[in-house]
Amino acid sequence: MSPKNKSKKFKLDPGHVTTLRAVATSHTGIDFFGRVIEPVISDLPDRHQMAEIFGYRDQGGCVRFPVTERISLPEPDGPADGCGWDPSLFVVWKNLPRALVTKQLDLKTTTLHEVATSTKLKAGLDAERTVDDVLHDWLSQSVLGQPISNLDQLQVAWATFGSGGAFSAQVQQNLANLLNREFALNPQIVIANLPGTLTVGQLKFNLHRSA
Numbered sequence: 710m711s712p713k714n715k716s717k718k719f720k721l722d723p724g725h726v727t728t729l730r731a732v733a734t735s736h737t738g739i740d741f742f743g744r745v746i747e748p749v750i751s752d753l754p755d756r757h758q759m760a761e762i763f764g765y766r767d768q769g770g771c772v773r774f775p776v777t778e779r780i781s782l783p784e785p786d787g788p789a790d791g792c793g794w795d796p797s798l799f800v801v802w803k804n805l806p807r808a809l810v811t812k813q814l815d816l817k818t819t820t821l822h823e824v825a826t827s828t829k830l831k832a833g834l835d836a837e838r839t840v841d842d843v844l845h846d847w848l849s850q851s852v853l854g855q856p857i858s859n860l861d862q863l864q865v866a867w868a869t870f871g872s873g874g875a876f877s878a879q880v881q882q883n884l885a886n887l888l889n890r891e892f893a894l895n896p897q898i899v900i901a902n903l904p905g906t907l908t909v910g911q912l913k914f915n916l917h918r919s920a
Contacts, residue, residue, distance in 0.1 A: 723882070723900045738804035739821060740766040742794045743777070745785065753812055757781035763799065766792050770887055771846045779814035780821075791872070792849050840913045843891050847871075847884045859910030863903060876905045892916065 746759040753759070760782045764773040771792035786803040788796035807822045845851050848870035857866055863884070864876040871880065881900035889897045894916075902915070 723878070738806050740791075741782065741802045741805060741821075742766070742789050742792060742799050743802075744799060746779065750781075753781045754810060756783055757811070758784070759814065760785075760802075763794070764792060769883060770890075771849055773842075773845070781812045793845065793852050838891055840888075840909075840916060843884075843887050844909065847887055857909055859908060859913070861909050862905060863907050863909070863912070864905030866909060867905075888916070 741760075741762050742764050743760050743762040746761055750759050758781065759779060762774065762778045762780060762782075764771065766772075773792075782802050782805070785800035787801060789799040789801045790796065791801075794801075805821055807820070809821050811821060841857060844857050844866065845855070848857070848866060849872045851857065851870040857870075861869075863881075867876045867880060874880070878900055881903045884903055885898045885900055888894060903912075
């Protein structure tokens with residue numbers, strides 16, 4: 710090998726890079742969104758009450774349950790603060806420990822991690838997730854069922870329904886992470902595949918999926 714080749718420096722692709730924030734929050738708790746169930750049910754963990762949970766936020770990603778879960782949780786922390794949930798109708802439980810022991814309505818003892826995992830499995834059995842579903846997870850100000858035009862560029866969709874700020878590399882990376890995680894893409898999408906001028910329809914075509 711020539712000295713010139715030896716000195717050639719390896720160049721990182723966008724998919725090789727993560728953020729300090731993503732690493733720092735990889736073991737944080739989960740935010741749950743839902744409503745409190747009344748009247749009070751006995752035989753619950755200390756200071757818990759029953760709640761109907763519609764979805765959760767984990768490391769910045771939003772997941773909506775196809776079927777609500779009824780589990781016991783401590784008092785909520787306040788009105789819903791993201792993921793498209795109306796704060797006048799939903800509350801949020803913030804940074805709940807993953808190992809928190811809860812009870813489902815049938816009084817089966819479980820953990821929050823098991824609830825989230827089993828519900829995602831139910832989602833896979835009940836209905837195939839679509840690109841639109843992932844876009845709603847990414848666009849936290851959109852509402853599930855609200856159509857996202859195939860003609861919209863990604864940067865236009867973000868400006869309309871995103872959580873604010875510019876269409877940045879981190880915003881592109883968040884979408885790439887959601888798509889890769891949901892559809893197990895191979896090769897994986899990197900931010901270079903998600904320019905702001907790419908339309909929603911072209912994204913679906915590229916993934917060979919219809920919504």
